[in-house]
Amino acid sequence: MQVEMSIVMRRSRCRDGAPPLPLAGEGWGEGISATKIPQEERALSRIASHDAIRPPPQAGEVKTARGRTLRMLGTALPVALALVAAPAHAFIAYVSNEKSNTVTVIDTDSWTVTKTIKVGQRPRGIDFTRDGKFVMVAVGDDDTIQVIDAKTQGIVDTLPSGPDPELFAQDAAGKVLYVANENDNTVTVIDLEKRARIGDIQVGVEPEGMTISPDGKTLINTSETTNMAHFIDTNSRQIVANVLVDARPRFAEFKHDSSELWVSSEIGGTVSIIDPKKHEVIGKVTFEIPGLRREAIQPVGIGMTKDDKTAFIALGPANRIAVVDTATRKVTKYLLVGQRVWHMAFTPDEKYLLTTNGVSNDVSVIDVAAQKVIKTIQVGELPWGIAIAP
Amino acid sequence: MRFRIVAIAALALAASSAASRAADPRYPDWPCTQAKVPEVSLAAVWAGPPLDDVQDKWKDNAKVGALVSKLAARKTPLDDAEKSVKEFLASSASDKTANAKLLFAGLFDTLNAQRSSVMNGLERVTRKQREAADRIRDDTIELQRLQDATPRDDSKVDALSNQLIWETRIFEDRRKVVRFVCEVPTAIDQRLFALGRVIQQEME
Numbered sequence: 001m002q003v004e005m006s007i008v009m010r011r012s013r014c015r016d017g018a019p020p021l022p023l024a025g026e027g028w029g030e031g032i033s034a035t036k037i038p039q040e041e042r043a044l045s046r047i048a049s050h051d052a053i054r055p056p057p058q059a060g061e062v063k064t065a066r067g068r069t070l071r072m073l074g075t076a077l078p079v080a081l082a083l084v085a086a087p088a089h090a091f092i093a094y095v096s097n098e099k100s101n102t103v104t105v106i107d108t109d110s111w112t113v114t115k116t117i118k119v120g121q122r123p124r125g126i127d128f129t130r131d132g133k134f135v136m137v138a139v140g141d142d143d144t145i146q147v148i149d150a151k152t153q154g155i156v157d158t159l160p161s162g163p164d165p166e167l168f169a170q171d172a173a174g175k176v177l178y179v180a181n182e183n184d185n186t187v188t189v190i191d192l193e194k195r196a197r198i199g200d201i202q203v204g205v206e207p208e209g210m211t212i213s214p215d216g217k218t219l220i221n222t223s224e225t226t227n228m229a230h231f232i233d234t235n236s237r238q239i240v241a242n243v244l245v246d247a248r249p250r251f252a253e254f255k256h257d258s259s260e261l262w263v264s265s266e267i268g269g270t271v272s273i274i275d276p277k278k279h280e281v282i283g284k285v286t287f288e289i290p291g292l293r294r295e296a297i298q299p300v301g302i303g304m305t306k307d308d309k310t311a312f313i314a315l316g317p318a319n320r321i322a323v324v325d326t327a328t329r330k331v332t333k334y335l336l337v338g339q340r341v342w343h344m345a346f347t348p349d350e351k352y353l354l355t356t357n358g359v360s361n362d363v364s365v366i367d368v369a370a371q372k373v374i375k376t377i378q379v380g381e382l383p384w385g386i387a388i389a390p
Numbered sequence: 391m392r393f394r395i396v397a398i399a400a401l402a403l404a405a406s407s408a409a410s411r412a413a414d415p416r417y418p419d420w421p422c423t424q425a426k427v428p429e430v431s432l433a434a435v436w437a438g439p440p441l442d443d444v445q446d447k448w449k450d451n452a453k454v455g456a457l458v459s460k461l462a463a464r465k466t467p468l469d470d471a472e473k474s475v476k477e478f479l480a481s482s483a484s485d486k487t488a489n490a491k492l493l494f495a496g497l498f499d500t501l502n503a504q505r506s507s508v509m510n511g512l513e514r515v516t517r518k519q520r521e522a523a524d525r526i527r528d529d530t531i532e533l534q535r536l537q538d539a540t541p542r543d544d545s546k547v548d549a550l551s552n553q554l555i556w557e558t559r560i561f562e563d564r565r566k567v568v569r570f571v572c573e574v575p576t577a578i579d580q581r582l583f584a585l586g587r588v589i590q591q592e593m594e
Contacts, residue, residue, distance in 0.1 A: 289433055291432055292434060296434060317434065318434065319434055334437070336436075336590070339579065339583050359580065359583075360583055361580075
């Protein structure tokens with residue numbers, strides 16, 4: 001710290017003798033002769049110029065780390081591919097990075113990044129096709145869904161969504177895809193075999209969360225602005241019920257036995273439990289973390305174990321995953337994962353749960369049985385969604 | 391020439407009014423699109439044992455103090471910083487928990503202070519930019535007056551034109567730097583969280 005400071009002071013002293021030419025990115029202190037508090041200005045210009053040399057500080061740091069990872073991968077890739085080809089227990093996870101416009105591929109055996117795929121702008125919602133052959137990723141700013149071939153790990157096609165697709169859900173057979181388009185208040189219905197648009201459903205303002213009931217008969221869409229979970233009949237494509245939940249509902253998840261629908265409310269700070277037959281809220285999960293302000297607890301992603309006994313809920317800027325006993329609807333444990341944890345996915349054997357952490361730019365690996373974080377993997381900038389090969 | 395200067399000045403003013411439109415009414419001088427979070431709360435980055443009994447004690451421990459300075463400096467690559475944490479705690483043996491708490495308390499204080507000073511700097515610069523915009527506006531009007539005057543004093547017109555070019559350039563330049571600096575509080579958050587996580591992992 002001391003050393004860093006003195007170097008900069010010396011540098012700025014040299015420049016003091018020169019005419020006041022503010023160079024790009026160094027225009028705070030040195031170029032401005034009318035400075036009233038030179039000491040303070042210098043302190044800030046140290047930060048500014050230090051970082052202005054290599055573009056934005058945050059990006060610079062991440063890039064260095066990732067650059068190294070990527071270089072290592074150059075040699076590790078053939079080995080990793082060989083591993084993938086072999087019938088190991090390894091699964092492949094795909095993570096969408098909203099800010100860097102990439103999808104990171106993670107091998108769950110070595111817990112390493114095996115590839116970074118360039119995709120369209122603002123990738124968010126991501127999922128595998130049911131046959132495991134393709135990965136679909138909603139690239140909101142390009143108004144489309146891109147299709148990645150899981151074998152070649154390259155983009156092979158696009159799907160016709162509406163404007164600004166964010167999240168999507170597919171039916172159990174993997175034949176129909178429902179896409180929430182954040183910008184025009186519709187859900188687009190796509191035939192996955194023909195890869196063609198077959199209809200639109202008008203929903204509430206800013207549709208966001210999407211899920212389908214295990215029997216495939218009901219589509220749930222949450223709308224951020226009207227604070228509702230819409231129940232849509234997949235046959236008639238009509239809304240059959242609206243259930244009011246707390247502010248800004250973000251994500252919806254059914255219990256595997258269809259008995260309950262869980263909906264997270266980001267601003268309300270709760271998870272509403274809805275009886276899907278009666279269309280009524282029958283309970284709420286609340287959260288409390290000593291020392292954290294209420295508004296820092298923002299539930300988003302939900303993961304439910306196959307036996308429906310345990311739910312994991314991502315709490316955004318609280319940087320934690322809440323472990324909830326679904327019988328008592330109480331939190332039994334909070335796990336510190338990464339900054340602004342958002343979405344999650346289980347490995348198919350349900351041994352591990354992977355979470356995307358938007359601000360710390362990483363993915364946390366939770367040992368589900370032990371309810372413990374065992375690993376952190378650096379990915380791209382602002383990781384959002386995650387999908388694991390079936 | 392005249393048109394160019396007026397155009398530049400207009401651009402600068404448009405930019406300044408955009409910058410002064412604060413998103414959060416609580417912080418009218420905050421120039422960044424990123425939300426202002428005045429302080430990182432301990433619970434957001436630490437799930438380890440309480441630090442109440444540690445407080446400022448890290449300052450009395452020379453070894454911890456030196457390590458805190460090194461780890462808090464953003465010129466220290468994060469990978470190296472994490473390695474240093476592991477080495478330090480591995481060599482602590484029986485004092486591991488105590489040392490881990492001291493180290494994190496030091497990092498928390500230091501990085502939070504660093505964050506505050508960057509954020510104060512950003513707000514101070516916003517205020518200065520507002521003053522600069524006013525000055526550019528006044529000088530532009532004055533320049534128009536000089537240009538229209540008869541007889542016209544060309545040396546005065548030239549001098550003021552030059553001054554206006556500099557003022558505008560400095561203004562624009564600061565505006566660009568603000569955008570970079572707006573990323574710094576987040577970079578500090580990331581560092582604090584990453585180091586805290588390593589310390590907690592090493593304690594387990």
